[in-house]
Amino acid sequence: MRQLLYISTAAPGAVVDTAGLLAISVRNNRRDGVTGLLWTDDRRFLQVLEGEGAAVQRVFDRIKADLSHRGIVVLHDRAIAVREFGAWEMARRGPADSADAFDIRMRHHLAAASPTVRGTFEGLIAARRAA
Ligand SMILES: Cc1cc2nc3c(=O)[nH]c(=O)nc-3n(C[C@H](O)[C@H](O)[C@H](O)COP(=O)(O)O)c2cc1C
Numbered sequence: 001m002r003q004l005l006y007i008s009t010a011a012p013g014a015v016v017d018t019a020g021l022l023a024i025s026v027r028n029n030r031r032d033g034v035t036g037l038l039w040t041d042d043r044r045f046l047q048v049l050e051g052e053g054a055a056v057q058r059v060f061d062r063i064k065a066d067l068s069h070r071g072i073v074v075l076h077d078r079a080i081a082v083r084e085f086g087a088w089e090m091a092r093r094g095p096a097d098s099a100d101a102f103d104i105r106m107r108h109h110l111a112a113a114s115p116t117v118r119g120t121f122e123g124l125i126a127a128r129r130a131a
Helices: 018-032 053-064 099-109 115-130
Strands: 002-010 035-040 044-051 069-079 088-092
Touching: 002 053, 002 115, 018 035, 018 053, 018 088, 035 115, 044 053, 044 115, 088 099, 099 115
Parallel strands: 035 088
Antiparallel strands: 002 044, 002 069, 035 044
16 A cells, blocks of 8 residues: 655646545545545645555646646655555635634544654645745
8 A cells, every 4th residue: 555645736726626626536436446645725735645556646746737737856765564544535615715624624634644744734734825
């Protein structure tokens, strides 16, 4: 089992259709046995993908070719014994979400994540909140 974590930034001027992205990803990732989590505030993306090695590579190759974001940096790419995310989910802090409600959702998503993965998500969220 492979787990890949990357960060990226929306392309300048790109308006990312997060609802459309969620629908496509849920459909494809379910089909391909890929689980994980995508966090976005519509400007930055932090995504963990996990599954069979070749399946993770195929989805990541499509993601890398997507012109709606750029500056893709892989933070880690490692073998894991068991999945840390049971499903593929997306967490977006929309304008109507309170920080508390969002924190509770993220805690739920990250409940089984390793300290490294959880720390990376929490660090980025704190940095974006402080920006
Ligand atoms: C930040 C970001 C994350 C994405 N995550 C996924 C994903 O987890 N799974 C997926 O299939 N596509 C994802 N996409 C969309 C892909 O880039 C691509 O548009 C899509 O896989 C094409 O699917 P289709 O061939 O079924 O139309 C993501 C795109 C972006 C910008």
